[in-house]
Amino acid sequence: VTHYKTPLGLVEISPKAKELMKEKIIVSLSEVHEKEHSVEVEIPFLQHVLKKFELIPIVTGNIDPKELAEVLNKYVDGETLVVASSDLSHYHPYEVAVNLDKPCVNSIAGMKIEEAKKCEACGKIPILTLMYMAKKRGWVGKVLDYRNSGDTAGEKSRVVGYAAIAFYEGLNESEKEFLLNLARRTLESYLTNKTKPVVDEESLSPSLKKVQGCFVTLKKRGRLRGCIGHILPQEELYKCVMDNAISAALNDPRFSPVKLEELEDIEIEISVLTVPELLVYSSPEDLLNKLKPNVDGVVIRYGWRESTYLPQVWEQLPDKKQFLSSLCLKQGSPPECWKDAEVYTYHAMVFSESTE
Structure with a gap:
């Protein structure tokens, strides 16, 4: 043939x-x-x-x-x-x-x-x-x-x-490994002497220098210890990872600052985001139908307030109504705010030290 x-x-x-x-x-x-x-x-x-x-x-x-x-x-x-x-x-x-x-x-x-x-x-x-x-x-x-x-x-x-x-x-396996190692080296360096490791930008692949949004999540023995990120692209990906690793460790208002001696018990997870897109819906029921659990990261804008959940959060909140209501409460809005709010969705490439 x-x-x-x-x-x-x-x-x-x-x-x-x-x-x-x-x-x-x-x-x-x-x-x-x-x-x-x-x-x-x-x-x-x-x-x-x-x-x-x-x-x-x-x-x-x-x-x-x-x-x-x-x-x-x-x-x-x-x-x-x-x-x-x-x-x-x-x-x-x-x-x-x-x-x-x-x-x-x-x-x-x-x-x-x-x-x-x-x-x-x-x-x-x-x-x-x-x-x-x-x-x-x-x-x-x-x-x-x-x-x-x-x-x-x-x-x-x-x-x-x-x-x-x-x-x-997206990113290949070696690029993911590089970013995870970079995040850990950044934490070790910054928690030791308030400095960031030097990165040879000339040696980086175009993917690592692409301006993208990202989140860095820290988990200690499986429990959340810090999570900070940029929803919108602001800086090169490798810089985004470095900056948000530091912020997740020191600036998450839900937790006390991470100490150097904790690092050996902390697992690092990185989420590289696509640019959020407005989700057009005709009714609350239509919105629920269009959301894709475990795939969509969601941003809710209600008035001047805004909040987001990464796609991983669906694992804790698999019910769509509960997911959206929790996201409203996160920003200090009424739990039903999602029925009359701007909703944006994005996707995330998620990888962690335990999966690489």
Whole structure:
């Protein structure tokens, strides 16, 4: 087989497919594609958007997705688009399907691999493979849309779920490790002699010098010890981490200042933020429906007051109403302020010393 053919034309099989077949876990079996449509349904969309491209079609069997991700990552470069194709839940009533699919979608976009393993999805292996690839390469997930067949075909007694989730470049593993080490060195230096470590800016990657918002969270034996950050981009990322590490240790009004001797018991977590976007909603119910737990960081502006919760806070406040009410109380506003407030959402790439 040299091409795929659709009404929009031919798509050439990439020469890299032959290279890939040299891998022990990859075999060439044309018959597995005969009754499997998960690849071919994506091709017309790719033709419409990309126009001309080469394709490596892969159908996965019962394989370790982490192992497959390690293999595929060797063949990915800056010109590669990786597409995982799958339905979500099958043939449940509309509301049941939504309740099954929404946590699944949020776990995928939020890079929560263990939770994604529980998804009801026929293409779970490709999804997990892409998630492992994304984790290794520092990609960040974002939910573009979620629907099921009840939203389009109209029949809601037995529906099939679908979602569009994009992964885009963030920080790679070495950059995350650098920032965590930098945060710890900054705390050690500043708590010892009120100085920051010297950083050779010329040696830093563009990602580390990009102006971005970030938060630094300190946890002592698993409990919060300080958390300070910039929601909006103000300075280069590495400087943002240094400054907020110091602020989290010394300037969080909820806690006494961190002492040098505490550092050995403190774990550092860094959240690198996207720029908040206004969430347009028509009613409180519409707002609740549009929020994505474990994915969205949320900013509420009510009058002159403003407060935010990072996406991680959903773990403590999974109920949307409680989450928003707590966020209102945090800024000193009435607990129902979210029903008539400006709401912004952002995403966060979150990593800590325990996960690196």
